[in-house]
Amino acid sequence: MFRFLLQPSARLLRPLVGLMGSLMFGGLLGVASAAPSPAVTPPPPAAASAPAAVSATARRVYEGTRAQLLQIRTLLKTQDSQASVGSGFLVSEDGHVLTNYHVISQFALEPERYRLRYATTEGQEGQLELVDFDVRRDLALLRAPAGALKGRGALSFRPADRPLAKGDRIYSMGNPHDVAFAVVEGNFNGLVERSFDPLIYYSGSINSGMSGGPVVDEDGRVVGVNVSAMFFAQQMSFLVPGEFARQLFERSRTAKPLSAPAWPRLREQLLRYQDELVARFVAQPWASAGHSRYQLPVPQEQFMRCWGRGTPADTKGLEFQRSQCRMEHAVFVSDAMQTGYLDMSHEAYDGAKLGAIRFAKQYSGSFRNERLGRDDKDRTAPFCKEEFVDRAGLPLRAVVCLRAYRKLSGLHDLSVLVTTVDASTEGALGRFDARGVSFDNALKLSAHYLEGFAWTAKKNNDKNSSSNSPSASR
């Protein structure tokens, strides 16, 4: 619907939305393709961004951590070329290694095609197994064969009762772009606001290939794990809080390695995640959109961020105001699939300058413009139902479409399109998208979204008598 309206707000949003992807798409894959010609890759940012005055600390921290620092490489089973590279760190004397799930996702989903290897800072290499992962937090626990990494020590976590303060200096480590191991100095800047899951905002340059590397305080204790960066921004990077990494390690340190494709465990984790997401979302009442005629669903900005815009005041034709809200953090499943987020938008149209026929044409055109996706490797084609719906006297046309995930059975993508159909030169068009939700939750969300539409309280009184009259607008 909103194709012609979308650009400006999307530009603000997209980098963060793709934040999990940014490190992976730009990073891991980019490295793989750039590997044969390392001269092309940019120089490691550590040298550029670390001020000289404090480099003594950075050096001390790196010296204390280098033994536990690893590069994690995903290789094709049958040849030695690397499919992707990331970083990781040792957390036990038994060879347990923590990294990002997205660093090892190819291996997790297709263990018959790929293998995992580590490389230490001295160049020692060896095989790795996948023990467990937490796809929601983008973390994975790996293990080297018994004795392989013995005597290298383990990184410990900064205790939860000693939280960092804004401005505290922390050090991110990893192997950016497969160039060399690097330490990057930066600042802890608290948690990202309006994020569903806690994410540390780190002012420092993280680059592709550093994904999964540890971020430590001045005492060398882990405070977070490199996960993503915002593209087209300066020194805006994001870390998974160390607490989640510690929990994954504690939970699964004695688990047996995974040998089959990880889809069943992914499904189980995503189902649990979406239950929590939907329950928390549905529990929030709708905020006001501030429209004079309609109540339109706008979320509380607890874990969604909203942007709005409208037509210039001197527009000759259709006037509209647009609002878009979305979760900026998605769950990475594979290079081709991110899921587990909500996205909603609406446009309120005023066609007083157009007249009924022209308004109908442009309103229909906007409604037709909606894209619902098509059948592909991961998801089915959309299956829809539509009906005229009465919301407390306000007539709506509603379309609900669902696509099912092929390899994550029970998960669906939901799209709800709603238009008001009470007036001949005025209307509102809303769209709600939820990725990776169960069928029951999709119904729950659809019903919840529809509840967000109604007359405004003022209109309700004088509207009841003439709610169907076509020309009763304004």
Added chain:
Amino acid sequence: MIEVLGRDGEVRSVQRVQQWPALIGRSVLCDVVLEDGHVAAEHAQLLWDDQGPRLRLLPSLNGGWLGERRLREGEVADLQPAAAFQLGATHLRWRSSEEHLAAEQPMQAHQQRAAKVAAGWVPGLLALWLGLLWFDQWSALNPGSPWVDYSGAVLGPLAVILGWAALWSLVTQLFQHRFPFATHLRRALVGVTGLHLLSFGLPLLAYALSWPRLLVVDALVFPAGVAALLWWHAILVWPRGRRWLALAITAGLATVMVLTVARRLEQQHWFGPNYLSALPPPSFRLVEPKPPETLIDALRPLEAQLARQASKDNDTPSSEGEQD
């Protein structure tokens, strides 16, 4: 009688055989004179004896054929009733006075004066169609748009339809030796105006009754209408081929339909869009809106349908980021 045939098989001239035996050739002394440089002065001879009419080939450079059979010099061949033969490059047909005469044929529509009356519809139809195009463009433009904004939307299709009718007329000229431009134009106009009105009216009806699957009719009628229009044009060109034209075009239509369905096997519907997007003014809505629970309950059967679809394999690469 000897009929001299033209290139398209029509009779160019008829020469009566006055005496037996009759000489055929280029010479003025012949009984049947042929204007053909590939024929000898005296090329062949027609005989009539106890065995009936016969043809004898005289010495010549190019010789002759009876039907598909090559005739040798000096050879004598029987002439069956209406036998076709060739001397040099000239096609001839033997016709005897004893043959049964075919009945008088009725005239075709275009040969009658009524055809001229039908052509009188063309300006009216053209005005209607151009009016529809103008209305489409008018409703898509903002108020106060200059008139020149309408030119492309109206004149473009007009040029296309005139070219279309002219092209069909040229083809008709090739086979029928006439140029029925007005007839082709009328048929094309009836077709496009009908389809236009249908695609305009069906969504309104579907909206009024909240019956979105009515758009299937639109999706089916459009290719069928185009096929019917093609057939309607084509029977002007090959009036005697109505049957096989209908067969060929139906086969083509069936192929298109099968391909469409094959491409959409994984979709919810084989024909038509995912949802009805027409939003005409509220007065068009005839049905009462339902409570939201009705829609939510109607969704439940989708769970099993989607699960069935999800279990199928599909190799189309994912197109992440196609949302919006």
